[in-house]
Amino acid sequence: QVQLVESGGGLVQAGGSLRLSCATSGRTSRYNMGWFRQPPGKEREFVAAISWSGGRTVYAHSVKGRFTISRDNAKNTVYLQMNSLKPEDTAVYHCAADSTTLYDWNNVRITLNAYDYWGQGTQVTVSS
Numbered sequence: 843q844v845q846l847v848e849s850g851g852g853l854v855q856a857g858g859s860l861r862l863s864c865a866t867s868g869r870t871s872r873y874n875m876g877w878f879r880q881p882p883g884k885e886r887e888f889v890a891a892i893s894w895s896g897g898r899t900v901y902a903h904s905v906k907g908r909f910t911i912s913r914d915n916a917k918n919t920v921y922l923q924m925n926s927l928k929p930e931d932t933a934v935y936h937c938a939a940d941s942t943t944l945y946d947w948n949n950v951r952i953t954l955n956a957y958d959y960w961g962q963g964t965q966v967t968v969s970s
Contacts, residue, residue, distance in 0.1 A: 844868035844959040846937045851964030854927055858968070862922040864937030864961060871915035874943040874950050876957055877922045879933035879966075886936070886954055890922060893947035900950050905931075927968045934963040 850862040862877070876891035890911040891900045899911050910923040920937060938957035943949050951957075 846961035848937050848961045848964040851966045853967045859925045864920040866918045874940045875920045876938045879935045881933040888952040891950045893950050929968045929970045932968050936963045937961040
C-alpha cells in the first residue's frame with residue numbers, strides 16, 4: 843500500500859525559501875512522482891514531476907527556475923526546493939505518485955488524473 847506524507851511547509855516572507863519533503867512507503871521508488879498545489883479558492887494545479895530514477899524533471903511555467911524537484915530513493919523521499927517565493931505561491935502542496943509508470947522514465951505526466959496516490963498536503967504561506 844502506498845502512503846505519502848508531506849512536511850516542511852510554513853510561513854515565509856516573499857523572496858524566502860522552503861524545502862518540502864514527501865516521505866513515501868510502498869515501493870514508490872519505481873514510480874514517477876509529482877508535486878501539485880491548491881491555492882485558496884482555486885483548483886489543484888501541477889507544480890513539478892520527476893521520473894522514477896530522477897533523470898527527468900518537468901516544471902510548471904510559473905515555478906520554472908525557482909523550484910527544484912528531486913528524490914532520494916534510498917530514503918524513500920521526494921523533495922521540492924522552493925526559492926524566491928512569491929505570495930502567489932501560497933497554497934496547500936501535495937505529493938502524488940503515478941503507479942502506472944512503472945520504471946517508465948519517459949512518461950512523466952502533469953495531469954492530476956494521472957496520479958493515483960496522494961498525500962494530505964502541507965500548507966505554504968508566503969507573506970508580502
